[in-house]
Every structure is written in C-alpha cells, then in structure tokens.
Amino acid sequence: MRGSFSVTVDLEDWYHIPSVCGSPYAVYRTVNEFFEKWEGRYDFLTEPTNRVLDILDEFNVTATFFVVADIIDHYPGLVESVAERGHELACHGLHHACKIDPETKERLMSIEEFEQKTLLAKRILEKISGERVVGYRAPNALIGGWMVDSLERIGFKYDSSVSVNSLYNKTDSSLKTVSSFPYYPLKSGLEAGDDRNFVEFPWAYYQNILKIPTSGGPILRFLGTPLVLNGLVQSLKRGHTIFYFHPLDISYTKFPSIGNNRPFYWCIKGKSVERRIRHILKTLSNVKKVCLRDYQGI
Numbered sequence: 001m002r003g004s005f006s007v008t009v010d011l012e013d014w015y016h017i018p019s020v021c022g023s024p025y026a027v028y029r030t031v032n033e034f035f036e037k038w039e040g041r042y043d044f045l046t047e048p049t050n051r052v053l054d055i056l057d058e059f060n061v062t063a064t065f066f067v068v069a070d071i072i073d074h075y076p077g078l079v080e081s082v083a084e085r086g087h088e089l090a091c092h093g094l095h096h097a098c099k100i101d102p103e104t105k106e107r108l109m110s111i112e113e114f115e116q117k118t119l120l121a122k123r124i125l126e127k128i129s130g131e132r133v134v135g136y137r138a139p140n141a142l143i144g145g146w147m148v149d150s151l152e153r154i155g156f157k158y159d160s161s162v163s164v165n166s167l168y169n170k171t172d173s174s175l176k177t178v179s180s181f182p183y184y185p186l187k188s189g190l191e192a193g194d195d196r197n198f199v200e201f202p203w204a205y206y207q208n209i210l211k212i213p214t215s216g217g218p219i220l221r222f223l224g225t226p227l228v229l230n231g232l233v234q235s236l237k238r239g240h241t242i243f244y245f246h247p248l249d250i251s252y253t254k255f256p257s258i259g260n261n262r263p264f265y266w267c268i269k270g271k272s273v274e275r276r277i278r279h280i281l282k283t284l285s286n287v288k289k290v291c292l293r294d295y296q297g298i
Contacts, residue, residue, distance in 0.1 A: 002236070002237060002239070003181065003235070003236040003237065003238065003239040003240045003241055003287075004236075004240050004287065004288035004289065004290045005232065005235075005236060005240060005241045005242065005243055005284065005287060005288075005289060005290070006063075006064060006160075006201070006240070006241075006242055006243070006289065006290050006291065006292050006295070007056070007061050007063040007064070007243050007244075007281070007289060008063060008064045008065075008066060008090075008137070008160065008242055008243065008244040008292070009052060009063050009064070009065045009066070009087075009244065009245060009246070009247065010065075010066050010092060010137065010217070010244060010245075010246045011045070011049065011065050011066065011067040011068060011071060011079070011082070011092065011246075011247065012045075012068045012071070012092060012096055012139075012246065012248070013042065013043070013044055013045040013071070013248065014044050014045075014248060014255040014256065014266070015028075015031070015034050015038070015042065016031070016068055016095075016096040016139075017140075017259065017262070017265065018098060018102070018139075018140050018262075019259030019260050019261050019262040019265065020034070020258060020259045021033075021034050021095075021096070021097075022095060022096050022097035022098055022139065023097075023098045023102065023140070024098070024101060024102070024108070025102075025260050025261050026260065027258055027259060027260055030095060030097065031070055031095040031096070031097075032095070035074070040256060041256075042074070043074070043075060044248065044251055044253055044255055045071070045075060045078070045247060045248065046075060046078055047251070047252075047253075048247035048248060048249075048250050048251040048252075049078060049081075049082070049247040050081070051247070051250060051274075052247045052250065053081065053082065053085050053087075055274075055277065055278065055281070056085075056087070057085070059278075059281045059282070059285065061281065061289055062086055062087055062088070062289070062291045063087050063088070063291065064087070064088040064090050064135060064160075064291055064292040064293070065079075065082050065087050065088065065089055065090065066090045066091065066092035066135070066136075066137040066160075067079055067082070067089055067090065067091065067092055067125060068092045068093055068094075068095065068096045068139070069091065069092075069093070069094045069095075069120070069121035069124045069125055070094060070095050070096075072124055072125075072128060079125070079128050080128055083128055083129045083130075087291075088135065088291050088292060088293045089125045089128065089129045089131070089133055090125075090133060090134070090135030090136060090137065090160075090292065090293075091118065091121050091122055091125060091133055091135065091136045091137070091156070092136075092137050092139060093117075093118070093121060093138070093139045094117045094118065094120055094121040094124075095117075096139040096140075097109075097139060098139060098140055098142050099114055099138060099139070099142060099143070099144065099147060100142050100143070100144045100147075100172060102140070102142060102170070105142075105144065105171070105172040107144065107146070111146060111150055114147065114150055115150045115153065115154050118136070118150070118151070118154060119154045119155075122154065122155065122156070132155075133156075134155070134156055134157035134158065134293055134298065135156065135157070135158050135159070135160065135292050135293065136151050136156050136158070136159045136160075136161075137159065137160050137161050138159070138161040140170070141161045141162075141163055141170045142161075142170045142171075143159065143161040143162065143170065143171050143172075143190070144171065144172040144190075145171075145172060145173055145185065145186070145188045145189035145190045146172075146188055147159075148185050148188075148189075148190065148198060148200070149187060149188055151198070152196070152197060152198040156198070157197070157198060157199065157298050158198065158199040158200065158201060158292060158295075158298055159185075159198075159199075159200050159201070160200070160201035160202075160203075160242055160292065161200075162175065162178060162190055162200055162202040162203065163202065163203040163205070163213050163215065164178050164179065164180065164202055164203070164205055164211060165205050165210075165211045165212060165213040166210035166211045166212070167210070167212070167213065171190050172190070173189050173190035173191055174191070175190060175191070176191065177191045177192040178190065178191065178192055178200075178202055179202070179238055179239075180202055180203065180204050180205055180235040180238050180239070180241050181202070181235075181238050181239030181240055181241065182199050182200065182201050182202070182239070182240055182295070182297075183199070183200055183202070184196045184198065184199060184200070185198065185200045199295070199297060199298060201240070201242055201292060201295075202242070203215035203241070203242045203244070204228075204231045204232050204234075204235035204241040204242060204243070205231055205234075205235065206227060206230050206231030206234055206235075207234065212227065212231060213231075214227060214228045214230070214231020214232060214234075214235070215228075215231075215232075215241070215242050215243055215244050216228060216243050216244045216245045216280075217244055217245060217246065217249075218265070220245060220249070220273065220276055220277070221249060221268045221269060221273055222268060224276065225276040225279050225280065228276075228280065229279075229280055229283060229284075232280070232284065233284075236287060240290070240295065243280065243284075245273075245277055248266070248269065249269050249273045249274075249277070250269065250270060250271075250273050250274040250277065251269055251270060252270050252271065
C-alpha cells in the first residue's frame with residue numbers, strides 16, 4: 001500500500017440527520033425549530049464522543065473532526081474537549097442543513113446565504129480551537145461545485161465530501177474524472193482540474209464490477225468490516241484515502257423514534273460497530289495516518 005489515510009469523525013447528534021432536521025423531507029425544518037418544539041432528551045452525543053476520544057488515544061491517532069457548529073451552543077465543553085486532545089476541528093456546517101436538494105441537486109439556498117452561514121460556523125469553531133479552520137465536509141455529503149468556489153473564497157483549503165460509487169451520486173457533477181485520492185477540483189465543478197489553492201479529499205471505494213463506497217459511516221454499519229476494509233486497502237493502493245465514522249455509530253442508547261423516510265437508519269450501531277472500528281484501526285495500524293490539515297499541499 002503506497003498511500004496514507006486520514007481518520008475523520010462527523011460530530012453530529014441524532015436530530016441532525018436529514019430525516020429529522022434540515023432537509024426537504026425532515027420532520028423539523030431547522031435545528032432551531034427542533035429545539036423550540038422538542039421536550040425530550042436530546043443529548044445522545046456526549047457519551048459516545050468521549051469513548052471515541054479514548055479509542056483514538058488508544059490507537060495514537062490524531063483525527064479530523066467535522067463539527068456541526070451549533071453543537072457548541074447545546075453541549076458545553078464537548079467540542080473544547082476534542083480540541084484539547086489535539087484533534088483538528090473542521091466544519092460540518094452551521095446547523096447540518098442540506099445545501100442542495102437530495103433528488104434534483106438544485107441549490108436550496110443562495111450563494112450569499114451559504115457563504116454567510118458557513119463563515120459564521122468557521123469563526124465559531126476557530127474561537128473554540130484558537131486555530132484556523134481550513135476543512136469542510138458537506139452535511140449529508142450533498143455538495144455542489146458552486147460550493148467549492150465559495151469555500152475557497154471564504155478561506156477554506158479543502159473539502160472532503162465526494163463519494164465516487166455506482167450506487168448513488170450526492171453531487172451535481174458526473175465525477176467521471178474522480179477516483180479515491182486527493183485532487184484539485186475544477187472551478188464551479190467537482191471534476192478533476194488543474195492546480196488551485198483548494199483540495200478535494202474524496203472517499204474510498206471498492207471496485208470489482210461496481211464501485212462500492214467503503215469509507216465508513218452507514219456502509220460500515222450495514223455492510224460490515226470486510227467490505228470496508230477491502231475498499232480502504234484497495235483505495236490506499238491508489239493513494240491517500242479517507243475513513244470516517246460518527247460517535248453515534250457506537251452509541252449504546254436507543255435514539256428517539258422520529259424521522260421521515262429512514263426508519264431503519266440506526267438499527268445497527270453500538271458495540272458491534274465499535275468492534276469494527278477497532279478492527280480497522282488495528283489492521284491498518286502500520287499505515288501512515290495524516291490529519292487532513294497536515295496533508296502536503298494544504
């Protein structure tokens with residue numbers, strides 16, 4: 001294997017997923033509306049996040065945490081603890097709202113609104129970390145080429161949202177020129193282009209006849225360790241690649257049963273997924289790990 005890889009963590013809670021908040025088919029239009037109306041327990045994030053931090057310490061991994069900025073308002077000290085443990089803080093949006101329509105890929109907000117809210121999220125995270133926040137991951141991995149231009153304009157150096165595979169495409173580009181290793185995206189697009197001051201870190205995939213997404217997340221929960229590990233190993237042969245998961249993936253607690261369109265989204269999680277993450281980190285323990293902010297060229 002000639003590549004290095006980055007361990008990345010999406011820091012979001014159960015209500016941030018699109019079936020509950022922030023998408024065209026959500027129960028609540030926004031996270032703010034959720035907090036105005038929800039009367040039950042909301043924090044299912046703190047406990048598994050603390051365990052994730054311990055796991056990363058155990059395997060001597062410095063990770064990139066893509067943080068939904070509104071977590072800082074509702075979970076005092078949680079994001080601070082991530083920064084204090086030496087991990088990179090990167091941006092996962094202000095409220096984890098979809099920026100493009102999951103079906104049509106049309107913009108759900110203006111360029112001006114996207115830049116205003118994303119810059120606010122960036123500054124909130126920078127205040128917590130005391131360092132520049134240079135990385136972004138689109139909520140729900142729904143990203144358009146126009147977003148990359150905006151991200152570069154407001155001071156980001158990289159994005160890590162693009163997943164090339166044969167099952168779905170969450171972008172507004174064909175991705176015909178994209179593989180699983182870092183590249184410079186075209187202006188106003190996500191195809192591979194020439195040198196620019198912005199890098200895309202696409203996700204891993206396993207290719208046989210089809211290209212199967214294997215960076216982690218729901219695929220790790222539903223399809224298991226062997227496929228994800230094989231895809232990571234195959235992607236490492238192409239170059240640098242991405243592994244990711246959510247603290248919620250290893251939560252032992254049942255989440256509230258609300259949400260549209262995804263009734264089985266969290267049916268597999270907890271100890272079994274924690275074992276899968278540990279197995280992957282142990283198997284790849286001798287592979288060079290690079291925090292995204294430290295990748296050459298950022």
